Amino acid sequence: MRHAHIPYQKVTDMHLWQLCHLAMVVPIADAYYESDDPEKVEKEWKIMRKTAERLKRNFNFLRKQKGKLSPWKMNIFRFLPLSFLTIMLAVTFGSSFGDKFMYQHAMKAPDEMRELHKQFYAYMKRMKKCGCKTKKVL
Numbered sequence: 001m002r003h004a005h006i007p008y009q010k011v012t013d014m015h016l017w018q019l020c021h022l023a024m025v026v027p028i029a030d031a032y033y034e035s036d037d038p039e040k041v042e043k044e045w046k047i048m049r050k051t052a053e054r055l056k057r058n059f060n061f062l063r064k065q066k067g068k069l070s071p072w073k074m075n076i077f078r079f080l081p082l083s084f085l086t087i088m089l090a091v092t093f094g095s096s097f098g099d100k101f102m103y104q105h106a107m108k109a110p111d112e113m114r115e116l117h118k119q120f121y122a123y124m125k126r127m128k129k130c131g132c133k134t135k136k137v138l
Contacts, residue, residue, distance in 0.1 A: 009071065011070060011071075013070055016062075016066055016068070016069070016070045017070040017071070019062055019066070019120075019123075020059070020062060020069050020070050020071070020074050022116060022120040023055070023058035023059055023061075023062055023074070023120070024055065024058075024074070024077070025113070025116070026054075026058075026113070026116055026117045026120050026121075027051045027054035027055050027058065028051065028102050028106065029102075029105075029106040029110075029113035029116075029117070030051070030054070030117060031047050031048070031050070031051040031089075031093070032102075032103060032106045032107065033106070033110065033113075033114070034047055034050075035047055038103065038106075038107065039103070041093055042089075042090040042091070042092075042093035042094035042098070043090075043094075045086070045090070048086045048089050048090045048093070049082070049086045051086075051089055052082055052085040052086040052089055053082065055077045055085065055089075056077055056078060056082065056085070058077075058124075059074055059075070059077040059078045060078055061124055061127075061128075063075070063078060065127050065132065
């Protein structure tokens with residue numbers, strides 16, 4: 001990988017990394033599906049705010065349950081003020097990055113994303129109910 005100049009990172013807890021990935025991609029996909037015009041969702045401030053709230057809730061929950069997030073930079077969702085996160089989401093959703101890596105995938109895989117939504121939030125509910133901190137429940 002070093003010779004190919006492809007950025008990479010070793011992950012010691014792949015389960016936690018996958019949970020953090022879902023904590024991010026599920027609310028992003030939900031934003032598109034809740035919009036009347038998914039291509040212009042960045043203009044729907046209520047949806048952008050709801051997405052920001054969901055991201056904060058998901059990452060705060062995982063941090064509380066697991067003791068950390070992976071990668072550590074996901075903590076930005078916990079610490080950014082809600083209003084600033086909402087604006088940043090709108091900018092990201094409206095960018096070419098958002099189109100290429102968020103919109104295209106969400107629109108091409110709605111069944112997969114809805115299943116991930118269902119499973120991720122069911123997992124969170126089970127974790128909350130049992131008070132599990134480090135146990136793998138999925």
